[in-house]
Amino acid sequence: VQYGVNLRHWGAGLPNDPGFDAMVYDQEALLKPFDVVFVGQAYEGRPRFLQGLRDRGIEVRVFGQGFPDGLLDEGQMRKTLSMAKIVLGLNWCAGGLHAGSGPQVKGRLFEMAALGAFQLVSDDPRLGDYFQPGEIATFKDLDDCAAKIRHFLAHPAERLGIAARGQARARRDHGWERRWEGFFAPLEVSHA
Numbered sequence: 001v002q003y004g005v006n007l008r009h010w011g012a013g014l015p016n017d018p019g020f021d022a023m024v025y026d027q028e029a030l031l032k033p034f035d036v037v038f039v040g041q042a043y044e045g046r047p048r049f050l051q052g053l054r055d056r057g058i059e060v061r062v063f064g065q066g067f068p069d070g071l072l073d074e075g076q077m078r079k080t081l082s083m084a085k086i087v088l089g090l091n092w093c094a095g096g097l098h099a100g101s102g103p104q105v106k107g108r109l110f111e112m113a114a115l116g117a118f119q120l121v122s123d124d125p126r127l128g129d130y131f132q133p134g135e136i137a138t139f140k141d142l143d144d145c146a147a148k149i150r151h152f153l154a155h156p157a158e159r160l161g162i163a164a165r166g167q168a169r170a171r172r173d174h175g176w177e178r179r180w181e182g183f184f185a186p187l188e189v190s191h192a
Contacts, residue, residue, distance in 0.1 A: 034061050035153055037084035039077055040108070042066025046090050049142060056146040060088070078115065085159065086149055087112050089121030109136075113170035118163035120148055130173075135166040 139145035
């Protein structure tokens with residue numbers, strides 16, 4: 001098992017309401033003023049990908065090393081991500097989405113789920129080891145990402161339902177306490 005999340009630290013995001021209606025949507029505009037947010041480093045391919053979204057008319061707030069908006073401390077990051085309708089997960093470090101260095105399962109995937117954020121993540125078959133369909137959303141390429149951003153912004157009930165199910169999965173299965181269950185058992189030696 002690769003990653004887990006400190007639920008005491010990341011499990012206190014703004015609440016999601018799977019029973020979403022027009023009145024709640026107005027409240028979401030106040031609680032979640034950012035349509036799309038990405039937090040991460042400006043690894044090769046990421047700035048170009050994010051610019052491609054902007055070129056398609058999608059406003060993306062971007063924070064992290066190498067980006068003009070700069071770094072956020074951890075508290076600012078949690079607050080900013082809680083205020084986003086969609087959090088992008090660009091799960092590669094170097095070489096870009098299809099440049100030969102495959103995607104990675106990032107620790108932030110679990111932090112965002114515990115926070116209750118809706119995640120739109122670059123597709124990786126290993127994600128199925130951690131989340132079921134309907135607990136996070138994935139995209140295959142730039143055009144697919146842009147189309148899904150538009151879809152999920154237009155369908156808040158669907159988006160918040162996915163976020164709530166992802167949060168429930170993270171709280172149930174991906175906390176550090178759960179990760180460590182049974183880890184040391186094979187190392188214990190019986191002295192009987």
